[in-house]
Amino acid sequence: MSDAETVEPVDPALELPPVRDEEGRISAGFLALIEAGIEAEDAAALIGLVGDLHEADVADLIESMDGDSRGPFVRLLGDEFDFATLTELDEAVRLKILEELPAKTLAEGIGELDSDDAVYILEDLSEDEQAAILQRLSHTDRVQLQRSLDYPEESAGRLMQTDFIAVPPFWSVGQTIDYMREAEDLPETFHEIFVVDPGFRLIGSIPLDKLLRTKRATKVSAIMEEDVHPFEATEDREEVARSFERYNMVSAGVVDDAGRLVGMVMIDDIVDVIQEEAEEDLRGLAGLGDEEISDAVFVTAKSRFTWLVVNLATAVLASVVISLFEGTIEAMVALAVLMPIVASMGGNAGTQTMTVAVRALATQELDARNMWRVLRREVLVSLLNGVALAFLIGMAATWWFDNAGLGTVIGVAIVINMMSAGLSGLLIPVVLEKVGVDPAIASSVFVTTVTDIVGFFAFLWIAALWFGLPI
Structure with missing residues (x-):
């Protein structure tokens, strides 16, 4: 490839076209820069352009591209590509990209995701493809993801995040805060602490703001809210979303058939469910089923x-x-x-x-x-x-x-x-x-x-x- 065809690394001082135009769509100028970077196979230029974008913006960018450019774009970004972007894509586009990526790359990317996002991507794949990816993950991640995949489709078990914070009732507030500071495997975002008995059955919860406003010596059992309403892992996700909407919930625990805490559902996932169900009803009224705008x-x-x-x-x-x-x-x-x-x-x-x-x-x-x-x-x-x-x-x-x-x-x-x-x-x-x-x-x-x-x-x-x- 000649030097004339190479896209120069993006100069931070250079004024770039806006990512989105006045109507909120990916701007033509920004898309042209991305397409040029893909054609020149200049990974550095692409990383400079999209490295700081939110995954939702990257997803809209991918959907705006020509179909033949999407796979090379993801491959050129390499380790800088956030696999959470795949959860924001239309199903047809997501499946096409997944087909073009090797199992090793998929396993590495999925292994970095929250469990709910990982399940969202894996459930679109065949059982053989799922097995090929899962076997490349750590034992802990593999067991957690397989358990979620074993739950029925469109259930709370498929929707839940298996990373959460659970403490015994005899801990103090200080112990709980110290644990959260020192532990390395905490979820990225959480709004409450769950309280469990020795059998890991959910007995209460503490909102994060309440925990931080309480003196360190106070026992968890003294401030926990016992009136918790966890969802069963097999419960339909529409029922879960309806409860979130009715009771203005932000997060909630998910339990198995024995009452043991196995995960939590977050409001961001519920928003997606509400939107998907509304779109499904709208398409259904026109007899369109689960059609997407990106379908062939x-x-x-x-x-x-x-x-x-x-x-x-x-x-x-x-x-x-x-x-x-x-x-x-x-x-x-x-x-x-x-x-x-x-x-x-x-x-x-x-x-x-x-x-x-x-x-x-x-x-x-x-x-x-x-x-x-x-x-x-x-x-x-x-x-x-x-x-x-x-x-x-x-x-x-x-x-x-x-x-x-x-x-x-x-x-x-x-x-x-x-x-x-x-x-x-x-x-x-x-x-x-x-x-x-x-x-x-x-x-x-x-x-x-x-x-x-x-x-x-x-x-x-x-x-x-x-x-x-x-x-």
């Missing part, structure tokens, strides 16, 4: 195709209903013009109710105790909106076609379909959850089908009766 074209098309086929089948059902009134439509062409309005208004209203219902089910705000109250509210809301819309659309149809009867027909049909939208938007997600189907993914298809069929049938049937048209 074929993978994306395949994931969407299934629900598009289901939508096609439901659209055929609506078309069948319309075909039953072929004679009615031929006798009054205005009906064909107004039909989409009835179905569209019902579909939008149903989607509104369905979105509220799906979210309420996910947060456990909707259950058997308040089901009928919520149902009654949705029916009344649908009725009020239906009447208001019926008046507006009825007046518009009367003026448009100079036919008061047609305005009355579409007004009545709107009220009927709005009522069905409110009922189906609430009941369909509830029924789907009862039968074990994710309401976030399946509800929209069925709600739209109901509102289309009811809307078309009500409008055309009422029109046929009102005007004496053939069916």
